[in-house]
Amino acid sequence: MLSKKTKYGLKALTYIARSQGDKPVQVAVIAKSEQIPQKFLEGILLTLRKSGILGSKKGKHGGYYLRNEPSEIKMTDVMRVLEGPIAMVPCVSLNYYEKCDDCPDENLCSVHKLMIQVRDNTLQVFRNTTLADLSNTN
Amino acid sequence: MLSKKTKYGLKALTYIARSQGDKPVQVAVIAKSEQIPQKFLEGILLTLRKSGILGSKKGKHGGYYLRNEPSEIKMTDVMRVLEGPIAMVPCVSLNYYEKCDDCPDENLCSVHKLMIQVRDNTLQVFRNTTLADLSNTN
DNA sequence: TGTAATCCCTACTAAATTGATAGGGTTAAT
DNA sequence: ATTAACCCTATCAATTTAGTAGGGATTACA
Numbered sequence: 001m002l003s004k005k006t007k008y009g010l011k012a013l014t015y016i017a018r019s020q021g022d023k024p025v026q027v028a029v030i031a032k033s034e035q036i037p038q039k040f041l042e043g044i045l046l047t048l049r050k051s052g053i054l055g056s057k058k059g060k061h062g063g064y065y066l067r068n069e070p071s072e073i074k075m076t077d078v079m080r081v082l083e084g085p086i087a088m089v090p091c092v093s094l095n096y097y098e099k100c101d102d103c104p105d106e107n108l109c110s111v112h113k114l115m116i117q118v119r120d121n122t123l124q125v126f127r128n129t130t131l132a133d134l135s136n137t138n
Numbered sequence: 139m140l141s142k143k144t145k146y147g148l149k150a151l152t153y154i155a156r157s158q159g160d161k162p163v164q165v166a167v168i169a170k171s172e173q174i175p176q177k178f179l180e181g182i183l184l185t186l187r188k189s190g191i192l193g194s195k196k197g198k199h200g201g202y203y204l205r206n207e208p209s210e211i212k213m214t215d216v217m218r219v220l221e222g223p224i225a226m227v228p229c230v231s232l233n234y235y236e237k238c239d240d241c242p243d244e245n246l247c248s249v250h251k252l253m254i255q256v257r258d259n260t261l262q263v264f265r266n267t268t269l270a271d272l273s274n275t276n
Numbered sequence: 277t278g279t280a281a282t283c284c285c286t287a288c289t290a291a292a293t294t295g296a297t298a299g300g301g302t303t304a305a306t
Numbered sequence: 307a308t309t310a311a312c313c314c315t316a317t318c319a320a321t322t323t324a325g326t327a328g329g330g331a332t333t334a335c336a
């Protein structure tokens with residue numbers, strides 16, 4: 001299941017990408033337009049800023065803006081920040097690898113083999129999709 | 139994240155597929171061999187039996203057996219029984235479709251479009267993989 | 277016929293995660 | 307100075323997960 005955090009985060013990024021002028025976009029505006037609890041969204045955008053995907057401007061007339069062109073913002077990065085590891089088991093995670101407690105030899109593990117395939121296919125989607133793809137109104 | 143339930147279930151199915159004689163396999167044997175808490179595994183195999191993937195024989199010398207050839211048991215079915223919907227959001231689920239509360243028009247939703255792609259890619263893996271693929275010791 | 281082995285079923289529980297809310301601190305424009 | 311905005315921490319209720327407990331029903335076989 002995709003968490004609300006990720007879903008809201010993706011919607012917010014899309015919103016910001018679509019309203020790209022040189023002015024930052026305020027949390028309140030996004031929250032209202034996308035029907036997201038404002039305080040919850042604040043935390044999400046904060047995470048995205050700390051990860052380097054968003055920049056922010058404080059104080060009056062402040063808000064959030066993209067640090068790169070939408071076409072440069074890959075879903076792999078966004079998903080890892082919002083949802084965590086892309087792999088369904090730690091033992092096939094590229095960025096967060098961890099050995100399983102059970103499983104003496106993961107090369108012989110049937111689950112391992114299957115999950116590598118799932119990971120690769122999902123990764124392929126995320127690598128080939130950018131925020132520009134999400135925000136194009138097709 | 140893949141749940142322990144699913145992981146254990148897949149391992150157990152693999153184990154049963156590998157020991158396919160005409161004799162049913164006991165929960166205790168699988169639990170010991172695969173390092174799975176026995177009582178927990180009992181519940182999992184029960185679920186698989188109720189879904190029609192496994193059959194069972196009660197009483198002494200009882201146990202579980204596959205209802206079909208491993209090559210006939212598709213991962214789509216197994217995963218749906220163990221893990222639930224394959225889609226990451228209900229609004230792109232083929233078998234458990236549900237509209238989102240937010241999201242006035244899902245055809246315009248950027249998340250929707252992305253998640254359809256993920257679903258299709260994952261589905262492709264599960265459709266092309268059977269228990270036979272998991273249990274082949276390659 | 278009795279006993280042991282085995283699946284079957286329900287209920288319970290502790291820990292973790294998720295989705296939020298609360299309350300205020302800090303910064304910047306006017 | 308005041309106001310509008312981001313920033314940060316703590317807290318909380320609901321849900322899910324992983325597992326345990328306890329026993330019921332069924333079957334093989336001595």
